[in-house]
Amino acid sequence: MEHVHLAAEEDDLYSGYNDYNPTFDSEELDNDAGFQQAVRTSHGRRPPVSVKTVDGAARPMTAVRAAGYSSAMTRGSTFDPLEFVSKVKILEKKVNDLIEESCLAHGHGDLQLSLDRAKEAGRKERALVRQREQSGNADHINLDLTYSVLFNLATQYANNDMYAEALNTYQVIVKNKMFSNAGRLKVNMANIYFKQKNYPKAIKLYRMALDQISNSHKEMRIKIMQNIGVVFIRMGQYSDAITSFEHIMSESPNIKTGFNLILCYYAIGDRERMKKAFQKLICVPLGIDEEDKYIPPNVSTSILHPHYKALAEKFIMTSAKLIAPAIEATFAAGFDWCVDMVKSSQYVELANDLEINKAITYLRQRDFNQAVETLKTFEKKDSRVKSAAATNLSFLYFLEKDYDQADRYADLAMTADRYNPAALINKGNTVFVKKDYEKAAEFYKEALRNDSSCTEALYNLGLTYKRLGRLEESLDCFLKLHAILRNSAQVMWQLANLFEMLEDPHQAIEWLMQLITVTPTDPQVLAKLGELYDSEGDKSQAFQYYQESFRYFPSNIDVIEWLGAYYIDTQFCEKAIQYFERATLIQPTQVKWQLMVASCYRRSGNYQKALETYKDIHRKFPENVECLRFLVRLCTDMGMKEVQDYATKLKKVEKMKEIREQRVKSAREGSARGTRREGSASSGDSHGTSAKGERLSAKMRALPGSNEPYEASSQRDIDASYVDPLGAPMERPKTAAKKRNEDDDFADEELGDDLLPE
The missing domain is CATH 1.25.40.10 (Tetratricopeptide repeat domain)
Structure with missing residues (x-):
């Protein structure tokens, strides 16, 4: 008699349960009347001893003693088969309960507990098999229970991603010829190989399963062929996938296979077969007829799910959107062809959605x-x-x-x-x-x-x-x-x-x-x-x-201004330069960013670079007063002859500024309309000024430090506290001004609003 054995693991699942072998128990032989009588007979055979069953019928004596129980239980007593059967039934129930607990744990998402219960069921079932063998009842081993234990154990291994163990356990079932229809479990094994992306092995096992499943199980065969087609798609072997899907569509057409067939034709660029496959897809019977509830004999009742029609419509819509640009010269023509096909099908209401x-x-x-x-x-x-x-x-x-x-x-x-x-x-x-x-x-x-x-x-x-x-x-x-x-x-x-x-x-x-x-x-x-x-x-x-x-x-x-102001505030002017230079690239017509770059050079002690920068600014903005002031100051400090030239220009620009201010004042005294017009014009120099520019300049002027074009008036003391360059000026306390530098001729000059850049 063949018995099922689990694949060897690191520790035997059933080890230690019952290591006692009654065959080698010689202690009780002297007291065994049957043994002594057998010894005294000529052939040493045990004479037949009858025991009465419950109904009084005689049956032959079974084992020497009750296997699996301690000698204390059997010493001097006769084996009681009723007690043995009762114990077996209790153990079988325990195994079944463990299988049920395992399944329930999986249902609740506790995969580890599910596996633990499956293993425990395996250990107890193995102990049960040994007891039957040792009691001489091996013929009565419960094969259904063994199958259930092994199948559940394999399933729980797979659920826990322990694929090698799952495959070994399935192999035990498949190889045992006593289990009828075990060949279909090769589908489960193929599914595991698919998860492992071992596609050739998956296809081999799917095909082996097909060989062992009769044609009477049509639905299962179709599902296996669908799986084979999907594996071929994963392998990029579209022609082989098409062979599987075409066979299914001729034998038992269904929506998913029809959709997959369209995908394969699209992948190989076969325009005509895309059209034919789309026509086949919309002709697949739904099996839902509200009038007489007729279910075609070739349509499985499993597809009569409430969401099946919605799924069919989704696949048809997706297919139409996919193939429309590919089946005709233009996308519109392709879509129109799909719409015409759908209008003449059972999905006529989908035509509007397609449009x-x-x-x-x-x-x-x-x-x-x-x-x-x-x-x-x-x-x-x-x-x-x-x-x-x-x-x-x-x-x-x-x-x-x-x-x-x-x-x-x-x-x-x-x-x-x-x-x-x-x-x-x-x-x-x-x-x-x-x-x-x-x-x-x-x-x-x-x-x-x-x-x-x-x-x-x-x-x-x-x-x-x-x-x-x-x-x-x-x-x-x-x-x-x-x-x-x-x-x-x-x-x-x-x-x-x-x-x-x-x-x-x-x-x-x-x-x-x-x-x-x-x-x-x-x-x-x-x-x-x-x-x-x-x-x-x-x-x-x-x-x-x-x-x-x-x-x-x-x-x-x-952000650039905040970072520049932060480095000036923390006395790292040279680091601020890179940010203000970035600002000059973004807003090249705004003079203030270039003035800040020059001021950073001057404050960090690089007077030559500062002078070059101021000269460059003067070329671009010849009427900028602040630039001329610093040019005069730097040329004086460095003993350069150009000082007189810049001083003359400064006076000229200041004079023009006064004239402009006078004009603005006169305009304000005129009509209200003139006030609005001239007031907007006076708010900036030749480059114009926006409200944003004024606000930003106010922030920069509020920064502590030496006399710079973005500082507040130097006639007041400035504290060393940091001022948020991005906060709204009206929402923060006004900062004090800083003491003017005694050696700065222009420290008491404030950058006028009319010279603020845009």
């Missing part, structure tokens, strides 16, 4: 006009399609900033289907841009009532409340959104911004720190972190984030 998809594809190709034309053809269709088309049209016109048309189509979409959340959102958006925020909020709330999971409506409602100043309600919207969209960068940014507006910078920083785990290289987020840390007085953290922001985007003027 809308065609319009969306036009939009992706930046062909706005064609997209609009395609969508306009739906205005006379049924309400669902009309609403979908009008919704898309409204959105397209909104992107084009044609808000009147966007509003018109949003109304049309709502008329066709009042419960369409997308239509309500579009309507809300058109009202939002007209700044009617209360009304916009109502449309967004209605969209949410129709679809509580509509994230666009919730996001827009949050923005609307923000515009209305209802910050707590806005915060509530975005916190709800964050619970739905855990990794949305936009939602986290809005939350940080709201906490900043609610004057809770610590919470704002917390949300920004979460945000940079999602988008670690976003320079705007890093700069905002720098700004918040700076406002909290943590200059080292602020510097770290501003520097990171500069590394990823070295063209943000605010």
